[in-house]
Amino acid sequence: MATHILTGLHLITEHSGLKSVTSDMIAESVNTNPVVIRRLLGQLRKAGLVRSQSGARGGFSIALPVEKISLLDVYRATEDGSLFHFHYTEPNQICPVGCTIQESMKSVCSEAEEAVANVLENRTIANLAAEMMENPLFGERARAAIEAGIAPGS
Amino acid sequence: MATHILTGLHLITEHSGLKSVTSDMIAESVNTNPVVIRRLLGQLRKAGLVRSQSGARGGFSIALPVEKISLLDVYRATEDGSLFHFHYTEPNQICPVGCTIQESMKSVCSEAEEAVANVLENRTIANLAAEMMENPLFGERARAAIEAGIAPGS
DNA sequence: GTTATTGTAACTAATACTGTTACATATATT
DNA sequence: AATATATGTAACAGTATTAGTTACAATAAC
Known part of the structure; x- marks a missing residue:
């Protein structure tokens, strides 16, 4: 699940204008509750892999180059x-x-x-992201959704 | 736990006259309940690693050369x-x-x-058994107990 | 026949994890 | 300053897994 989220975070912040993604958006993609996401991302934050920001327009973002994760x-x-x-x-x-x-x-x-x-x-997360984008299942619509920064799956 | 038991089974049947060991004896060594042992050894039996025999003087014994496990x-x-x-x-x-x-x-x-x-x-179980017998903690008294086929730890 | 032993079902207790609600805290926007 | 939007975290319920336990039928040696 952590890998899923990190890859998603990377793709979205890379290909859309968004600087961060909220736990609500992530929860929808992973198909679980936002609190579960915040708990997990709390661990990743402690490890220095992601950053988080409270308050309006807050959310999570990747803290390191994905090639290094x-x-x-x-x-x-x-x-x-x-x-x-x-x-x-x-x-x-x-x-x-x-x-x-x-x-x-x-x-x-x-x-x-x-x-x-x-x-x-x-x-690395970079490897995984590349692999995914080569996957035929990852079609045009997917690319468009990510570029739009739309909550994936909504 | 399975490894513990297999090694013990091997050592005892090898170095004492006993042909098999009961779940009661094993349970005492592993420090748990005989049924737990029978459940676990049931899995090993299905995999062909041990044999079992019901009834008086029954018990468990190794079904293969320990070099092959x-x-x-x-x-x-x-x-x-x-x-x-x-x-x-x-x-x-x-x-x-x-x-x-x-x-x-x-x-x-x-x-x-x-x-x-x-x-x-x-x-292999053979490796483990050899390693154990070289361990200084595995002293004279241990060797004697095993040769006597005494329920280890009693 | 008696005794010792496995095999297994059924139950309890402990543990861990997910999902959920609730709310204090923080921050951007107006 | 007030408001809306997020995180961080505590607390609790539901679920699944496992260990341990009791009980007993089936089996085999003596």
Whole structure:
């Protein structure tokens, strides 16, 4: 969802005169409630990926060149870090397996996390936006809507 | 948890006379309820990684050589597949972003899944067991307990 | 036949997330 | 200054998932 929004923000502010987009507009495109959008974009703001402005004519805009926003940045800003989670209850530490397995598992998990990070690092919002505009589904009407700065989907 | 259990099953059946281990014993080591264990091992059974036997003197045992059980096998047997999930509600398909973003995202997610799979594929239960036995925490008493086939942690 | 064990259904409790309402705060426009 | 428009955030309800638990039928060893 964050990726969707960032790509949309970029396209709209780039191709229309609009300097920012409101959570209401975004919510309509993503098909959810504006508060959900503000919550999510709050995380992106804390990570420095977007800016926001309160008050009339306010809204959200991208804070960095889209070539510099990787999906890893988005992932780190929105996910709490660990791809895999251990079991609720600690294993019995008296058990020889229980007391040593976690160390090994942590190393495997770190490796996996890193592998994912490498994949995400190599894709930027700029890449995605370009890919989308080449997609045949992204037709004339779409381009026109974005240029008009119309709330997408309305 | 599945990895914990498989490693334990291997060590115990390998180093003690026991041919199988009950869900009660395993539950004590993992520090949870026997039914939770039976549920999980049911998935591993369906995937062909363990065998089970009902009735007195029954229990669970490993169905394959541990060198042939990779963490990817365990992952596939227990996780429902996709590491990343899309948002609850479909994006608005009239929106030019909404209707094209998912295609791009799916390709990124597949790449990430594959990267994780590669990591997990290169680790086997045999590796893990060896690693554990080299761990200084895995001392004499541990070895003795396992050889005695004692419910670990009791 | 008795005992030990899996397989599974049914229920409770905990956790997390989405969606929603409400409202204080901030800011551009008039 | 007053008004209209936004964000930021707290609070709450609804939903889904999971762990843990109890109970019990089916199964197999002794």
